[in-house]
Amino acid sequence: MAETTDLSKGLPSHPEKATLEGKNKFLGFWVFLAGETTMFATFFGTYLGLRNGTGSGPEAADIFSLPLVFIMTMILLTSSLTSVFAMFAMKKNQFKKMKIWMWVTVALGTAFLGFEIYEFVEYVHYGLGFTTSAFASSFYALVGLHGAHVLFGLCWISLLLIRYNKSGITLTNAPKFYVASLYWHFIDVVWIFIFTVVYLMGIGG
Amino acid sequence: MGENLSQPFEKSSMTPEEIRKINREQRIQTIAFGFMIAITLLAFIAVGADVVPGSFAIPFILGLAGIQLFLQLYYFMHLKDKDHGWPNTFIVSGIVLVIPTIVALMLLIGVTKY
Structure with a gap:
């Protein structure tokens, strides 16, 4: 509880873990992330099992565009760094700085999502619908699930930023911002394996 | 409080x-x-x-x-x-589960095709 933390000197150096609630959120969120890891594994396994089942539809190497994936990867990697900066600002009680970095993260995430939608629309034009082939279904399910996570993360962080726009960093909202940033990093971790396993192996292997 | x-x-x-x-x-x-x-x-x-x-x-x-x-x-x-012992335990056990999951799915629906 907060009784055990000395608040008279100002914001504790780890505001996200200064209260019991914060500690519980932190621990619970890691359990959730471990569960998410396993869930994504089933989608990756399904994709890897079915990726050669293209039937009469287009193949991975025919449609994937390396430059587009490269841009998307750079955008998401950078957004991971900006949320790291936001958390450093939070620990130093620099509320304005934290808000700016978080909004930059949201902007980069939105750009990423825009590229992904553009990409999917493009693939549908190439004749790769969700039900075209086993490859198509498992591809859209895996990458779409990741995209849905990005969308959820964007809504989550934006809501937090709007809700706490004027409140400053408190012991109530610090754990919330912290787990949201952990979630954002996790999205990036999943993307590392998507660009490697789906795109690079689709083109090179 | x-x-x-x-x-x-x-x-x-x-x-x-x-x-x-x-x-x-x-x-x-x-x-x-x-x-x-x-x-x-x-x-x-x-x-x-x-x-x-x-x-x-x-x-x-x-x-x-x-x-x-x-x-x-x-x-x-x-x-x-420090203070990340449990998070490490959770995420490492998650990653340990990931490998057999992916291998099993690849073999079941990719190679054996029951």
């Missing part, structure tokens, strides 16, 4: 020593980010420009992804810091 929790603070309680430490940490993380960019570039170049021979390309890019996973988890997500 309830009011205290939603009260902003005028200043940070950090000592100059702690501030020096956190600024150093921030520099380390920026360097880690530089590494990640370099690794990503390497992976894309290896596949895009065909510089790595075909059979070695897949283990090579998977290895790079592994390094990047480590950097993300242990630096950006602070798993290397």
Whole structure:
């Protein structure tokens, strides 16, 4: 509880873990992330099992565009760094700085999502619908699930930023911002394996 | 106490020593980010420009992804810091489960095709 933390000197150096609630959120969120890891594994396994089942539809190497994936990867990697900066600002009680970095993260995430939608629309034009082939279904399910996570993360962080726009960093909202940033990093971790396993192996292997 | 929790603070309680430490940490993380960019570039170049021979390309890019996973988890997500014993336990058990899951699915629906 907060009784055990000395608040008279100002914001504790780890505001996200200064209260019991914060500690519980932190621990619970890691359990959730471990569960998410396993869930994504089933989608990756399904994709890897079915990726050669293209039937009469287009193949991975025919449609994937390396430059587009490269841009998307750079955008998401950078957004991971900006949320790291936001958390450093939070620990130093620099509320304005934290808000700016978080909004930059949201902007980069939105750009990423825009590229992904553009990409999917493009693939549908190439004749790769969700039900075209086993490859198509498992591809859209895996990458779409990741995209849905990005969308959820964007809504989550934006809501937090709007809700706490004027409140400053408190012991109530610090754990919330912290787990949201952990979630954002996790999205990036999943993307590392998507660009490697789906795109690079689709083109090179 | 309830009011205290939603009260902003005028200043940070950090000592100059702690501030020096956190600024150093921030520099380390920026360097880690530089590494990640370099690794990503390497992976894309290896596949895009065909510089790595075909059979070695897949283990090579998977290895790079592994390094990047480590950097993300242990630096950006602070798993290397103290007080992260349980998070480490959870995420490592998650990763341990991932490998048989993927192998089993690849074999069941990709190779054996029951």
